[in-house]
Amino acid sequence: MARPREFNKDDALYKTMLIFWRKGYDGTSIPDLLEAAGISRSSLYETFTDKQTLFIEAMKIYRNFVGSNSIQIILDYLADPVRKNEPAMDIIRKYFNGRIDMALDRRYPGGCFITNTATSLETADEKVRSAVVGYIRKTEDTFRDILNRCRDNGEITRDSDINALTAYLIAIANGINVLSRTGKDRSSLDNIVKTALKNISI
């Protein structure tokens, strides 16, 4: 029996992450995945069980990948007591800046893995749906924490509705992700963030 071709699991996952990002969960076929990852059908099933599991693994790769230049910026700030007096709004600005960098970076498929997947998510598979929704909920929790910090620091009004502002900033992030795919340039996207943050700052 022929020994299955060796392949690098992380490399295969990175490549499947890019193809899911480009085509969404439902739009990505098994042949698409095999071609992107350069692996055989049997290797795919042996290593990743099924398409659902592979997608969830790819989403984790995306999280680490995006994390390094966006959400992690917020988490690092919140976890570091020394930075408590640093303006939290500056950190939110950096988050958006990182998102725009990535959404426009021509080495990637454009926009955001999660936004692109969410808009085309048709599958009834509960594991996939809850992974996508769970990702967004985690981002919301992080935004709620940093907005609370903004309030504690007096950067937004004391009576600010933190839940409403969280939903508002998540909508802005998703809107930017969509618009980055319609030919909007850097300065237009930067202006959206500027307007959105100016509007809520004291």
Add this chain to the structure above:
Amino acid sequence: MARPREFNKDDALYKTMLIFWRKGYDGTSIPDLLEAAGISRSSLYETFTDKQTLFIEAMKIYRNFVGSNSIQIILDYLADPVRKNEPAMDIIRKYFNGRIDMALDRRYPGGCFITNTATSLETADEKVRSAVVGYIRKTEDTFRDILNRCRDNGEITRDSDINALTAYLIAIANGINVLSRTGKDRSSLDNIVKTALKNISI
């Protein structure tokens, strides 16, 4: 020679509009279109020339369809001199209200035809790309006009940057379209609009 099966062109277009909305331009295959519209391959090519032309026709159907409960509300207001003193911000609110109605309406694929298409647009076809971008640009023009009216009416500050506010509201609209597909309920989406409009109103 067998006579081609008769079919209702508008009905076929409506059904292809729904399938493009659901799956995006690239995600929709010719067999998907034939099945959705219930027509033969030869009828499709005879009547609609090719997939690109069919998509652009379907987009027009969407425009008329959406128009009746959202963008047309703004256009009607702007065209009617009698309504000049009606608050323009109320009209913007009605626009968003209509968008949310449609994004959540279970008779439709969810979200927005244009947002869903834009996030998955991979085709290099210039006709399709410019049709999608053109649709968004027209919406921007309409927003610019109504924001100018807001400024003339003293509903936003005199020194408001109309281009920045236009991009901001378009981002909010697209963000809501994405979030409507991730299980966000009506009141969360309403709250985003409330926050976004409150922030820019005097």
